[in-house]
Amino acid sequence: MITLAADFGGRRIKLGLVRDGRVTARQVLAADSDQPLAARLDAVAASLHMLCADQGLAPRECDGLAFAYPSLIDTRQCRILDHFGKFGDASDLDLRAWAREKLGLTLVIDNDARAALIGEWQFGAGRGCDNLAVITLGTGLGTSAVIEGRLLRGGHGQAGILGGHLTIRYGGRPCVCGNIGCAEAEASTWMLDKLARERNDFPHSPLSHESVLDYAAIFRWAAEGDACARALRDHSLHIWSVTAVNLIHAYDPEKLVLCGGIMASAPVILPAIQDYVNRHAHTLWGRVEVLPSALGDDAALLAGEWLLREQTASNISCEET
Ligand SMILES: [Zn+2]
CATH class of the missing domain: 3.30.420.40 (ATPase, nucleotide binding domain)
Known part of the structure; x- marks a missing residue:
């Protein structure tokens, strides 16, 4: 399984390409979380395209995209519910539409600490x-x-x-x-x-x-x-x-x-x-x-595979109905 992942931290946005439980390519962007998220997402999409190109892949060849985000999340609707003073427009954005348009991928999103737990549980110290x-x-x-x-x-x-x-x-x-x-x-x-x-x-x-x-x-x-x-x-x-x-x-x-x-x-x-x-x-x-942590910055990036499998298993669809 190949997934793309983005972990939105207070100061950095960590990006990764994950193959079968290993981060095989990564990049870090400044969070600039006082700016609108919509503006930072352009840089995220460009970097994810670049990560794929470096690995000889098109984004559409990946199995999905996972976001780890520091907020309360509606995982079914792929919505950020509160911005807590960071990325003020976050809760207004239709992220699954963005992921489909910019990368041609299904999106899963969860809270960042929960994503770190999934990574450590599946592949790390837990x-x-x-x-x-x-x-x-x-x-x-x-x-x-x-x-x-x-x-x-x-x-x-x-x-x-x-x-x-x-x-x-x-x-x-x-x-x-x-x-x-x-x-x-x-x-x-x-x-x-x-x-x-x-x-x-x-x-x-x-x-x-x-x-x-x-x-x-x-x-x-x-x-x-x-x-x-x-x-x-x-x-x-x-x-x-x-x-x-x-x-x-x-x-x-x-x-x-x-x-x-x-x-x-x-x-x-x-x-x-x-x-x-x-x-x-x-x-x-x-x-x-x-x-x-056994995985450091990779922990939350590694959650995507599990979250995509969970979505498939429970028929929670982030595709527009
Ligand atoms: Zn409090």
């Missing part, structure tokens, strides 16, 4: 494990789960993916989702600048000289011994660990896979979360294994 949860530590906090071999979607497509919007701190910060005290509002890349500037020691920290304040800088300066960076690191590790226990209590996984760009600091993050889970998760059957 292979062979039918009780699995994923946290993606990126611009926001994505989550998803498989329970007894069934991908968790729910009646409105929301089940499993709102783990970053579980209430972590009663009376905490307002979140973009409308809730208060969400994990994402307490420790995520999009909140990091505000979190840092609220601290009295921030003006005296080397973090205040960083042109981009991200978790790479936090972990780097924390390792150097900066007190502000250490406090932000430890606070974030605590929030992510509590989120991990919440997911374990909600979904009963045997493995929890951590994905996303922040996992560049895996040697610090993994043992911290595993230790907290060992001490606080109520799992009488044994210990949940906390694992790093």
